[in-house]
Amino acid sequence: MITYDFSGRSAVITGGASGIGLATARLLASSGARVAILDVDGAEAEAAAGAIGENALGVGADVRASADVNAAVSRAAEQHGPADILVCCAGIAGRSLRTVEVDDAEWERVNAVNANGTFYAMRAVLGAMLERGYGRIVNVASVAGKEGNPMAAAYSASKAAVIGMTKSVGKDVAGSGVLVNCIAPAPVATPMVAGLTEEHVTYMLSRVPLARLATPEEAAIAICWLASDAMTFSTGAAFDLSGGRLTY
Numbered sequence: 001m002i003t004y005d006f007s008g009r010s011a012v013i014t015g016g017a018s019g020i021g022l023a024t025a026r027l028l029a030s031s032g033a034r035v036a037i038l039d040v041d042g043a044e045a046e047a048a049a050g051a052i053g054e055n056a057l058g059v060g061a062d063v064r065a066s067a068d069v070n071a072a073v074s075r076a077a078e079q080h081g082p083a084d085i086l087v088c089c090a091g092i093a094g095r096s097l098r099t100v101e102v103d104d105a106e107w108e109r110v111n112a113v114n115a116n117g118t119f120y121a122m123r124a125v126l127g128a129m130l131e132r133g134y135g136r137i138v139n140v141a142s143v144a145g146k147e148g149n150p151m152a153a154a155y156s157a158s159k160a161a162v163i164g165m166t167k168s169v170g171k172d173v174a175g176s177g178v179l180v181n182c183i184a185p186a187p188v189a190t191p192m193v194a195g196l197t198e199e200h201v202t203y204m205l206s207r208v209p210l211a212r213l214a215t216p217e218e219a220a221i222a223i224c225w226l227a228s229d230a231m232t233f234s235t236g237a238a239f240d241l242s243g244g245r246l247t248y
């Protein structure tokens with residue numbers, strides 16, 4: 001089993017009740033961190049935290065609402081101390097639609113969760129990180145944000161936004177002790193992928209040279225490396241976790 005040393009660290013994971021976020025919360029906690037699981041599904045967040053143990057807290061929060069995010073980050077800080085680590089996993093795939101079928105509400109919904117939510121969470125933790133001169137932020141983008149997937153204009157755009165804001169914020173806070181990076185995964189075996197059409201998943205897998213889905217645990221290992229003190233010389237970077245799909 002892979003472990004890192006996160007003793008004494010406080011971590012906030014958005015979207016931590018399921019999939020990649022849950023696997024990351026588990027690995028952070030088993031490596032010594034206090035973890036706060038923020039999720040729009042508050043009951044699932046509490047259940048996930050309960051299963052992890054006393055060093056975990058579940059908080060209901062909708063990342064589309066900055067006030068919700070700020071309140072949840074404050075609640076986590078009251079119990080665990082200010083966040084040393086933020087992992088932004090909250091995200092939705094949206095519906096598999098041809099561009100002409102995407103209505104305004106669908107476009108806005110996907111971008112509100114994936115792009116706005118990531119920005120609100122970063123902004124919520126950054127002030128305290130900068131004051132203390134330490135922080136690790138890891139955002140979860142996607143291969144779709146680099147290459148664009150068909151039937152996924154809103155999702156691809158929102159993930160390109162995550163990569164863009166990671167690059168910007170990483171430079172904005174460079175030298176402060178806070179490092180900001182993201183991962184760009186190819187399909188990972190989570191409930192999100194289970195909800196996509198077969199056509200959509202077949203297309204995505206056909207582009208992956210390693211020809212399989214990643215596991216949430218594989219994603220968590222990459223995230224935890226970027227969230228750890230082993231990472232010292234990358235910021236504003238996008239790391240591929242794509243089974244060979246991405247080449248730039």
Ligand code: NAD
Pocket residue numbers: 014015016017018019020021038039040041061062063064088089090091092093113117140141142143184185186187188189190191192193
């Ligand atoms: P998942 O559906 O298993 O988990 C996503 C979590 O985010 C859920 O617990 C959900 O309740 C939460 N969430 C959704 N909307 C929210 C909101 N408004 N506020 C707070 N929480 C919210 O999905 P996953 O596959 O683990 O995805 C995690 C991240 O990884 C997402 O950002 C996704 O886009 C990204 N990603 C996933 C894949 C994949 O193939 N699974 C590939 C690349 C990137």
